Amino acid sequence: MNTSKARVRSIVIWTAVAVVGAVAWGVIALVRDEQISAAWLIAAALGSYAIGYRFYARFIARKVLEVDDRRATPAERLENDVDFQPTDRRVLFGHHFAAIAGAGPLVGPVLAAQMGYLPGTIWIIAGVIFAGAVQDMVTLFFSMRRDGKSLGQMARDEIGPVGGIAALVAVLAIMVILLAVLALVVVNALANSPWGTFSIAMTIPIALFMGAYLRVLRPGRVLEVTAIGVVLLLAALVAGKFVADSKSLADAFTLSPKALTLCLIAYGFIASVLPVWMLLTPRDYLSTVMKIGTICLLAVGILVTLPVMQNEAVTKFAHNGAGPVFAGSLFPFVFITIACGALSGFHALIASGTTPKMIEKESQVRFIGYGAMLMESFVAVMALIAASIIDPGLYYAMNAPAGVVGSTVQSASSAVNGLGFSITPGALQSAASAVQEQTLIARTGGGPTLAVGMSEIFSGATGNSLKAFWYHFAIMFEALFILTTVDAGTRVGRFMLQDTIGNIWKPYKRVSWMPGVLSASAIIVAAWGYFLYTGVTNPLGGINQLFPLFGIANQLLAAVALTVCTTLLIKHGKLKYAWVTAIPLAWDAVVTLTASWQKVFSDNPKLGFFAQRNKFSDAIDAGQVVAPAKSMDDMHAVVTNSTVDGVLAALFAILIVIVILDAMRVWMKAIRAGSLPTTEVPFVESHLVVPTGRFERREEPAGVTT
């Protein structure tokens, strides 16, 4: 009786969820001539996530992966007090989410808004359910079954040395491009902005203080020092306004993009060689608190103010490929631009890093792998909303490169009119002064646009007088966790480099050997610093040129991860379920290869790197300077950048092809044999009992009162 009642109730609830989701999708897709409320996007997203999680993720866990809670996880078998530690699933969810979600889901959707909100929304939601969350969950599962092996190691073991090396190169390449692009976002957000620069600069002494507090004053009191840090951070934010208002101090913190670039490169180097307790760990606490806090605030803000979408559902740039933010048409570039939030290869590194070593029960890969990715996807939807509720004229004035919109409100206004949108010079000026910035023109990279959108949403709830505060709050929180990523990423890159070179020359491997540490850090910083510098100085706009490359690199890594997953499914004799990862892989490969093809071979100089190179080098031969270049030096810079970027795009495409072809060889062998042995660790009976209720707490250790 009871079970059938529960069954009926479950059917009623899930039918209701499906109906709400379907109605929301209908409104988003079909309403054309009037503006719709952002609430529809939220409803479509949440409804789809619920169904994806309840049905598809469960199917994958039970039928495809056959998770087995009687099997001991590595955390149980290998428990030590360093990295193998059974961790409550809700706690681990928090750690995993904090590691996968950063600036990516906030930046990509803002840029993709140039195609309208519809393509981005569909890709974010469908992409996460069928590709991104699947990749995260399956990678997490297979790594867990192999005692937490890294993606690169699994590629080497399960595919072969060729695939393994290609995977390693892919990981290093994406790391460098990722750091350069994220640093570029920070430079564009802080350039000539004394308020932002001051408050971000203050995060360094605040983090140093927190580090010393934890090391010397009160070891282990993380919560209290984080609370102190957050208060200091907000104080720095408020103080930023006074710095910006005072004549003498404002000049000291008004830095040009080039000066900021040099500061960031120096910071990246120093931060990555300092002991982690000094700067990285405390900064990580701060940025995690700010990240979660701001995401919750944004969700509440959107739900309270229910803003109306100003952006078009689908803009003309989706078809003609002539958008100013990034070149190329909807397919494939929306799917490249929005990586984090829909499908992000980088997550595979985290899903095969510390998380698999901490899982208590196999079935939890669904909640942690799939669930955390759904949450990141929701962040991406909110970022897309924030970018779509601002005036489209303002959006293009902010996101088109300086080469298109010039540097004055007049030139920007007429350039935006030329694009088919409109904004008056006066409106541009007042938008900038509303958030106390000198200018909002050509503030590319997504950071400032998101901050304007967020200040719009928050000030809708708190009144217009706080608009400038909210703008700088958003800038600070974004810059804060980008800097954490830069620090951690440089460090991880350094470890990988030390490890790789260490295979040839032993002493280099030791993580405490100073010459090795310094030189490996310098190499990594120089690599991303190079791309950052060329991005900042590129007359064609750094984001316009580099962001597609970043997207391609990230999707390349996703291809590696999905290839490893598919290979493992086939080797385990589960060919009939291999489509679960093979279809996302095929889609990802088609998207990435098409994008690389166009970036390499397109004869449109706005799109193809080599066409661009030829256009500018021909002009150099003819002794001409072509706009937006202003001098012969600019011309030569464009030629060099286009060549480097074009070669990289080609290299990424070749790597994908190598990995997939090499894997197919293994697939054939496995299909012929029915299955092949893998490096899976044999079954060991589990004795761990874990609470399963939603709100039950694990027993507190004795001696601790609650």
Place this chain on the structure above:
Amino acid sequence: MTARHALAGVRWYLREVSGESAYDRYVEHARREHPGEPVMSRRDFERRRQDARESRTQARCC
């Protein structure tokens, strides 16, 4: 669920997620599994934990 219960849950979650409860767990573990042996002070324990983190930095995603 009472408010007090919920508050205790939030406190538990924050202590777990921030790693603040790691020391208590260690003490409990050490007393149970290795009775009679000396237990590290909090300062030593946290220092060891911080230093272990040095070589296994986790990448932060984009």
